[in-house]
Amino acid sequence: MTEELILALDAGTQSVRAVLFNLNGDVVAWSKQILPQWEVPRPGWAEFDPELYWQMLCRATNSLWRDNPGIAGAVRGVTLTAQRCTLVNLDDAGGVLRPAILWLDQRETNIVPGLGVGWRTFFKLAGLGETLSYLQSQSEANWIKAHQPEIWERTHKFLFLSGYLVYRLTGVYVDSAGCQVGYVPFDYKNQRWAKPSDWKWRAICIEPRQLPELAAPGQTMAGISREASGLTGIPPGLPLVAAAADKACEVLGSGCVDLHQGSISYGTTATINVTSSRYIEPLPLIPPYPGAMAGSYNMEVQIYRGFWLVSWFIREFGLSERLEAQEGNLAPEEVLDRVIDEIPPGSMGLLLQPYWSPGLRRPGLEAKGAVIGFRDIHTRGHFYRAVLEGLAYALREGKERIEKRSRQKITELRVSGGGSRSRQIMQITADVFAMPVTRPHTWEASALGAAIVAAVGLKLMPDYKSAVAAMVRCGDTVFPDEESVHIYEKLYSRAYKHLYRRLKPLYRSIMDIT
Numbered sequence: 001m002t003e004e005l006i007l008a009l010d011a012g013t014q015s016v017r018a019v020l021f022n023l024n025g026d027v028v029a030w031s032k033q034i035l036p037q038w039e040v041p042r043p044g045w046a047e048f049d050p051e052l053y054w055q056m057l058c059r060a061t062n063s064l065w066r067d068n069p070g071i072a073g074a075v076r077g078v079t080l081t082a083q084r085c086t087l088v089n090l091d092d093a094g095g096v097l098r099p100a101i102l103w104l105d106q107r108e109t110n111i112v113p114g115l116g117v118g119w120r121t122f123f124k125l126a127g128l129g130e131t132l133s134y135l136q137s138q139s140e141a142n143w144i145k146a147h148q149p150e151i152w153e154r155t156h157k158f159l160f161l162s163g164y165l166v167y168r169l170t171g172v173y174v175d176s177a178g179c180q181v182g183y184v185p186f187d188y189k190n191q192r193w194a195k196p197s198d199w200k201w202r203a204i205c206i207e208p209r210q211l212p213e214l215a216a217p218g219q220t221m222a223g224i225s226r227e228a229s230g231l232t233g234i235p236p237g238l239p240l241v242a243a244a245a246d247k248a249c250e251v252l253g254s255g256c257v258d259l260h261q262g263s264i265s266y267g268t269t270a271t272i273n274v275t276s277s278r279y280i281e282p283l284p285l286i287p288p289y290p291g292a293m294a295g296s297y298n299m300e301v302q303i304y305r306g307f308w309l310v311s312w313f314i315r316e317f318g319l320s321e322r323l324e325a326q327e328g329n330l331a332p333e334e335v336l337d338r339v340i341d342e343i344p345p346g347s348m349g350l351l352l353q354p355y356w357s358p359g360l361r362r363p364g365l366e367a368k369g370a371v372i373g374f375r376d377i378h379t380r381g382h383f384y385r386a387v388l389e390g391l392a393y394a395l396r397e398g399k400e401r402i403e404k405r406s407r408q409k410i411t412e413l414r415v416s417g418g419g420s421r422s423r424q425i426m427q428i429t430a431d432v433f434a435m436p437v438t439r440p441h442t443w444e445a446s447a448l449g450a451a452i453v454a455a456v457g458l459k460l461m462p463d464y465k466s467a468v469a470a471m472v473r474c475g476d477t478v479f480p481d482e483e484s485v486h487i488y489e490k491l492y493s494r495a496y497k498h499l500y501r502r503l504k505p506l507y508r509s510i511m512d513i514t
Contacts, residue, residue: 010446011081013102023461048102050161078224078240085160088164090159094167103182106357112203139203141183141205162179170222174215176215177214181289221240249446252448254449267306270419271301272398274299276406283401288300303398305356308356310333340384345428353503368510416443435480441475
């Protein structure tokens with residue numbers, strides 16, 4: 001086989017995938033391993049054995065070679081993307097000390113490092129005292145040191161999942177700067193570890209020795225070790241190229257490389273992103289995250305429990321659709337699309353605010369989900385459609401915030417993630433945003449983004465502009481319906497945009513009481 005291929009490994013929340021791409025961006029071969037459900041030792045916690053990620057990665061790659069004999073010889077490089085904010089503690093022998101704390105985890109601690117009077121006064125005067133307290137209380141490192149000090153004492157390396165998998169693949173403690181999204185002392189502007197004088201080292205108990213070396217996206221981090229080759233079937237010595245976190249790769253894999261191109265991801269966390277060459281905070285003290293192209297930034301607004309809301313609805317209210325989907329070998333979302341086909345835009349007055357989890361600034365720490373407008377005519381179908389509409393409203397609000405901060409209108413929208421497979425959510429998104437929305441040509445947008453970074457890093461493509469032009473294509477486009485746009489515009493501007501401000505005092509009262 002003479003075709004040059006790139007192996008992209010994608011470790012998500014629900015599965016680990018191994019995808020082979022050619023330089024046209026086509027999926028040549030693909031393997032997927034479903035991850036078991038994460039552990040919930042206490043309400044709000046979420047943990048997972050890191051070894052299982054590695055085992056599933058090995059299964060995925062071995063399945064790839066088994067189903068495609070001889071194809072490994074065409075692979076020119078490997079790259080890795082992974083879920084963000086999932087952290088692993090390793091001892092000095094590289095052994096796992098405790099289950100990984102997943103990004104879904106909501107534990108917090110009030111036992112935090114002292115920041116000093118000067119810094120605390122500064123944050124208080126800047127009106128950011130509550131934000132600082134939230135960051136410190138949410139830090140996984142601070143929690144472990146406070147509640148499992150014996151574990152923290154033995155922690156030689158504290159790595160994101162991406163860094164852990166790089167270690168297993170190469171034996172080297174290195175990670176991509178594009179994967180550093182979380183409560184660690186990272187300088188988001190310069191995309192490197194913070195300087196020793198930075199306040200983050202005081203706010204978070206991590207020491208520099210516990211962190212990996214950083215490589216810029218596109219740099220070769222190391223070669224695949226012989227040990228890892230024996231377990232994965234990946235040829236030894238093959239270069240492992242730094243990519244970025246899954247959302248950043250998804251933005252690039254959707255072809256969104258400029259401020260006017262919005263990338264919507266209907267994943268477990270729903271997001272809207274644009275790529276910027278400048279450091280612009282989407283909200284004060286909330287940094288833009290590293291982009292998949294070295295030196296770029298993603299301005300991102302998150303709906304924390306985004307398309308998770310659909311999974312939640314299916315689990316709690318969609319038994320019949322779940323069973324029908326199993327019998328017909330369909331996704332439950334496809335069955336539910338039919339359920340709401342006859343329900344008009346606006347869900348007959350049912351309006352949902354999708355804040356099932358609080359945020360940092362907007363929504364704030366007190367935020368909760370809300371549904372208003374119930375009447376006796378409403379069914380499960382109305383509620384489900386209201387979920388989809390609420391997510392689209394929240395993402396449109398995020399779009400407007402990004403446009404205000406960047407002073408650039410978003411004129412194109414690409415939609416990816418599991419939710420993009422739903423015909424109804426694509427149409428609702430087009431109607432709420434009053435814009436055409438386009439899917440990428442492949443569902444594996446995150447893996448494709450990682451492959452694009454590797455293609456440029458390995459000099460298989462001259463630059464990102466050429467790589468995106470060659471490897472990214474638009475799939476189908478959904479156009480807005482004029483009548484639906486009219487209804488959604490009124491509901492959004494006259495009702496949804498006022499909902500959070502009106503309910504905020506009640507949310508705070510509920511939080512204080514409970």
